[in-house]
Amino acid sequence: MHNELLSPVEMAEADRLAIAEGPLDGYGLMKRAGEAVAAVVLARYPTATRVHVLCGPGNNGGDGFVVARLLQESGVDVALWVSGEPRADSDAALASTECRLARQPLSAFAAEPGSLVVDALYGAGLSKPLSGDAARAVRIVTALGLPVVAIDLPSGVSGESGAILGSAFRAATTVTFARKKPGHLLLPGREQCGEIVLADIGIGDGVIAHIAPRTFENGPAHWLPAFPVPAVDAHKYKRGHTGVFSGGPSATGAAHLSALAAARSGAGAVTVLSPANAMQVNAAHLTSIMLRKTDAVADLAAFLTDRRPSSFVLGPGFGVGERARDFAVALLGARQGQGAGVEGLVLDADGITSFRDESETLFQAAGGAGAPALVMTPHEGEFGRLFPDFADDEALSKLAKARAAAARAHAIVVYKGADTVIAAPDGRAAINGNGAPWLATAGSGDVLAGIIAGLLAQGMPAFEAACAGVWIHAEAGSRFGPGLIAEDLPLAMVPVLRELMESTAE
Template identity: 85%
Template structure:
């Protein structure tokens, strides 16, 4: 798998292990990195009249010295600008010594329209804001709108969090090595990276396996092995039974969107659980989706006994309050005494907000459920506002990245957290996390989150583990929206999923 993401610390460890394993030393890895970047520059910008290479004092700058030398040897007109001297005896110092170009101080940096800039000032390990000469260089390059090729990450973007520290270069292409970093995918850093080219410099999969990363770029490689594909002798209940709680008579549409999405994602049977006063409204709009009156916890218990549902969605259009809390707590306690397992509960929208004044009640119930073999796994799908209602201290901690916030919330809540947004993060209580990168602005439409909740519930109903079901749901939801494009509304999404699902099933069974 090449979808692992490495933190800056993990990347440093990968370098160390590769050097220890040999046969290439640290300078050898640096030369390979420089060769990869120079090849991209020559291939993508053959008509560049001049290339300016900006080098810092560390290993990122060392890569830049290699690039400058190789481009000059290829006949390119290169200007080399440096900020600080490499540490004596370091790999960067060796690269600087091998580079014959005149070193000009970054403080005097100037450029001209039509030139290309290769930025190698600071890499993924940057921990303080760009300032002084580096910030001035950002302003010059930005004002002239020059194309930028960034080495590892655009200088100014933090590799751990994607935060912009002070200011940052906006790259057309970013060349990184071995594996991407979280900062390549998390906003706002992702917007500064442009096209990301992942170069192989000889750090093999075996070395990455020794590090055992727990962060991934979300995509089929992460969960396709467990993707549900029905056998020839299956029947509808073997494909899982998903259930969605409906709101009152004026708020039923969100639940129906979730229910249809659960059905489209492959659940063999789907039931809308409706209050009595909304039964007629729901019945008028449902065909293949079943309908059941559930007004109280006792009604829910009877449904569990009669129909043995596999998964639930609670929240879309449901209303905020005690009734929502009662249903959630009853489901999380449903493992005891049940002769069939409930695979999962997806808590969204009003279901999340209903616990804003007593989040620990929810977290403790989920923790107890985690120890019961037949109790449902809890998946929560908050957007930023809902996340802050349940985890206000985590949300307000400016030292934490979105990735770190999602991880902290998952551990506290004993739940899989889908922290939604353009850079959705999915985190599990065991520390695994995935960052989604295929989202599109067309998904920012009313009802989109209701559809996502239903997709995840559909996969849970079919037996996918909670983390994998959430990751698959997020990716498919985004992929369908991206392919549909402008004009997308939530009602389009269940049908827009079909070509994506077809391709995935063919890949899983091929």
């Protein structure tokens, strides 16, 4: 699986490098692209009474000219609509010359029920709102409910951000080349793409490796080599120990969810760290999860010395305030190699909000030499409390916001949502594509925090652990389907984990 994502700029560089490397020139790549799209149209829409091909003035339009020619040669009734002329001596101009179909101006575009539209207007490189004749074409196609096959990306969708620029086609199928773009996965663009077909047009893996993309589609191919598999001689403490901070007596449920998820994800031991006034409530609900009184930083220090935990979850149901800040800073000061052995802290919910007015305290602690990894899992509101300048910047995509936040915070940032973005301080980022609406339920985020902490406890690197946790969480929710509540998720993870374990053995 090719899980790298290319920005429009990186895709243009991939084209340039592939042409320089040969054997295909630019027009050769364009013909390959058109052949791939034409094959999809013929295979998926054999009963279309007519195919309308809409061509823009750039390379996307050049692909469209190839498609129109091939479909006409295959006996399809093709209508060709053109917006502007390709630049002289360009590959698109060559494609236009070879396509001898009669063409009509896009300004006169009209279609009929039962027909199909091939969108070859702008693709991923569009940087300004769709307007004029193109916007009118979108309105006509939408009103008629015609199926659309988009080349590269539906025109009107930003390949960089997934934003809708003015208006956009809603494709039934999108055919893209070499690698997907961020706009294929980021909302709202993802909903405009329909089924995405990734076509090989001759841009080799070596070209992609030379570009060295830093953005990925999240999935097992990206992190499975680092996924923890218990050794034959493993005992519970070899599999890591996770501590989960509990709230007061009326707010223990979130910690229970995180703790159970950490255990299900493979942590050999899990301890709920409870304030004294919640000990009895927690004890009444915990079985395989251990319990320890933890009211102050001194109690935490004793736990670090006595039990040598590997990871922590702080925030779910904990309460907002100084106590949360004190615990977080203390953990980030538990330097690895000084006997504590703390691999990482997952900061969620109240833990994040506790730093809304003191974010620099958190960021400085996370950036200290030898500090445990910090993983933050904010939803949109929590992200805005900690990074208000990034959150309010409409020029930044969700991907760019997460990257900027990770760099500032010296942390892995899991910017949650239907298109969750996981970003690392070093610039790596992954966009998750297997989310499901069933996960929009109270407590779901507490489970995610526990999964990530459980993987951290087993020694999985922080970025990979966060990516794996997000994917496993979403996959479990997707498979469970309607009726899902947070309590279902830890058990729903089991078949997903089993399949991952089996994959590591192949």
